[in-house]
Amino acid sequence: MHGIWTTDRIRAAEDRLLAITPDGALMRKAAFGVSVVAARMLADHTGAVAGRSVVLLVGAGNNGGDALWAGAFLRKRSAGVTAVLLNPERAHAEGLAALRRAGGRVVEAAEGPRWIERADLVIDGIVGLSARGSLRPDAAALVRRVVAPVLAIDLPSGVDPDTGAVEGDAVRASCTVTFGARKPVHALNPAWCGDVELVDIGLLPELGDPDLVRLDVGDVAAAWPVPGPDDDKYSQGVVGIAAGSATYPGAAVLATGAAALATSGMVRYAGSAADLVRARWPEVIATGSVTDAGRVQAWVVGPGIGTGGEGRSTLETVLGAGVPVCADADATTLIARVPEVLDARDPGTPLVLTPHAGEFARLMGDKPGADRVEAARAAAKKYDAVVLLKGHCTVVAEPGGRALVNTPRGSWPATAGSGDVLSGLVGSLLAVGLDPWLAAGAAAYVHSVAGEIASRGAPVPASALVDAIPDALRSVRSLAPRDV
Ligand SMILES: NC(=O)C1=CN([C@@H]2O[C@H](COP(=O)(O)OP(=O)(O)OC[C@H]3O[C@@H](n4cnc5c(N)ncnc54)[C@H](O)[C@@H]3O)[C@@H](O)[C@H]2O)[C@@H](O)CC1
Numbered sequence: 001m002h003g004i005w006t007t008d009r010i011r012a013a014e015d016r017l018l019a020i021t022p023d024g025a026l027m028r029k030a031a032f033g034v035s036v037v038a039a040r041m042l043a044d045h046t047g048a049v050a051g052r053s054v055v056l057l058v059g060a061g062n063n064g065g066d067a068l069w070a071g072a073f074l075r076k077r078s079a080g081v082t083a084v085l086l087n088p089e090r091a092h093a094e095g096l097a098a099l100r101r102a103g104g105r106v107v108e109a110a111e112g113p114r115w116i117e118r119a120d121l122v123i124d125g126i127v128g129l130s131a132r133g134s135l136r137p138d139a140a141a142l143v144r145r146v147v148a149p150v151l152a153i154d155l156p157s158g159v160d161p162d163t164g165a166v167e168g169d170a171v172r173a174s175c176t177v178t179f180g181a182r183k184p185v186h187a188l189n190p191a192w193c194g195d196v197e198l199v200d201i202g203l204l205p206e207l208g209d210p211d212l213v214r215l216d217v218g219d220v221a222a223a224w225p226v227p228g229p230d231d232d233k234y235s236q237g238v239v240g241i242a243a244g245s246a247t248y249p250g251a252a253v254l255a256t257g258a259a260a261l262a263t264s265g266m267v268r269y270a271g272s273a274a275d276l277v278r279a280r281w282p283e284v285i286a287t288g289s290v291t292d293a294g295r296v297q298a299w300v301v302g303p304g305i306g307t308g309g310e311g312r313s314t315l316e317t318v319l320g321a322g323v324p325v326c327a328d329a330d331a332t333t334l335i336a337r338v339p340e341v342l343d344a345r346d347p348g349t350p351l352v353l354t355p356h357a358g359e360f361a362r363l364m365g366d367k368p369g370a371d372r373v374e375a376a377r378a379a380a381k382k383y384d385a386v387v388l389l390k391g392h393c394t395v396v397a398e399p400g401g402r403a404l405v406n407t408p409r410g411s412w413p414a415t416a417g418s419g420d421v422l423s424g425l426v427g428s429l430l431a432v433g434l435d436p437w438l439a440a441g442a443a444a445y446v447h448s449v450a451g452e453i454a455s456r457g458a459p460v461p462a463s464a465l466v467d468a469i470p471d472a473l474r475s476v477r478s479l480a481p482r483d484v
């Protein structure tokens with residue numbers, strides 16, 4: 001798992017590290033890392049470093065200091081470097097002196113545009129960890145003139161470091177170089193950060209448990225069930241899917257198909273789309289109702305069941321079945337509208353809720369807001385459930401406070417029926433007995449890999465997502481470390 005720490009925790013750790021490190025050493029180490037990535041970007045985009053033009057956008061704090069030092073290092077590789085100072089009186093003194101010594105040019109903001117427009121690379125050192133709010137007008141005016149690729153130092157200025165929210169003008173980076181550890185912005189806003197590179201400045205020993213994690217491919221491969229010689233169709237878990245209706249039979253086919261392809265356990269289907277499900281997935285045991293479905297180790301309930309009396313009674317039946325439940329789509333709406341349905345819940349069994357922003361607003365009375373991690377945590381506490389909050393980045397929180405984020409691989413899978421596929425994946429992992437928080441996170445991960453495989457740069461209907469699940473699992477297993 002990759003750890004992610006909030007800015008308060010990073011700053012406290014940096015203070016401890018600064019106290020035991022010679023003055024300026026950390027900044028030079030960080031800035032050297034920036035210069036290495038900058039040189040690589042220049043070489044990739046223009047074929048050379050020497051003679052190319054780099055513009056530094058320099059704010060008032062240490063983020064600007066990093067930029068100035070990185071500029072000094074780039075001068076040593078014969079790049080032309082121009083620092084545009086947004087706040088000349090507060091520019092980092094040692095960094096400025098180092099850049100001047102190395103032969104860098106220093107200009108004020110008014111002179112900035114003509115250098116910015118001709119740059120081969122722009123380095124954003126406007127604000128870093130101490131940033132609050134969007135770019136101020138002077139910085140925003142300069143950023144609008146940028147045509148070259150942007151390398152952001154620590155984070156793209158104007159994007160909130162702890163939530164990744166963009167509420168006004170902000171820098172959009174091709175690449176972000178961060179130091180010591182990843183911050184929430186890097187996982188929650190990949191679209192504005194671009195590729196994220198981590199420079200080790202020795203911070204890790206000073207950091208405790210992370211505030212947030214991101215699963216890596218090895219975690220997902222290790223969590224995903226692989227049948228052994230003693231396994232049979234029952235030992236890999238039987239998942240029940242209560243989904244679909246006369247109006248929405250497709251949800252049943254998609255959720256059931258995802259479950260059938262996710263593990264080698266058995267899948268039961270209960271609902272009015274039984275004929276359609278059987279026709280598409282002959283291996284599924286399909287019946288008309290949850291009351292005659294037979295034993296399962298987990299239920300997925302909700303996609304397409306409707307929010308009327310029949311949907312409610314289906315939901316109450318599975319909540320009382322004494323097995324983990326993934327409640328999706330109409331089931332979340334029912335829980336929001338008629339909270340008493342949760343009285344039917346067996347208190348000792350896990351519940352996973354998978355709302356998108358609209359369903360979240362129904363469950364919590366308000367939209368998730370800028371801090372989606374805290375929003376998911378609050379919902380997890382309120383419902384004593386694992387909450388998988390869908391969105392460009394999926395956040396999964398549990399009542400104990402653990403939270404993970406799944407960073408997407410493009411937006412193509414944000415399409416009708418995509419959520420039905422995800423719920424089938426979650427259900428199949430719940431049926432194996434996996435920790436529900438990990439089950440939801442691993443399902444989200446494989447869902448996005450399937451999206452990437454199915455899409456390859458074009459729209460991806462949900463049925464293509466289902467079809468890509470085996471390739472997604474093969475890819476996860478092949479990329480994982482050998483001992484998994
Ligand atoms: N502390 C350390 O050990 C290290 C810090 N480093 C760098 O230091 C940065 C943090 O530096 P600072 O704490 O000096 O602060 P920043 O450089 O993030 O911000 C500087 C000042 O900008 C102003 N500001 C805040 N929001 C603004 C906005 N939206 N528009 C314009 N100005 C705004 C504030 O007055 C703030 O104090 C990190 O992001 C990293 O780049 C690195 O050099 C590595 C080592």
Ligand SMILES: [K+]
Pocket residue numbers: 063124125126127128152153154155156157
């Ligand atoms: K920055």
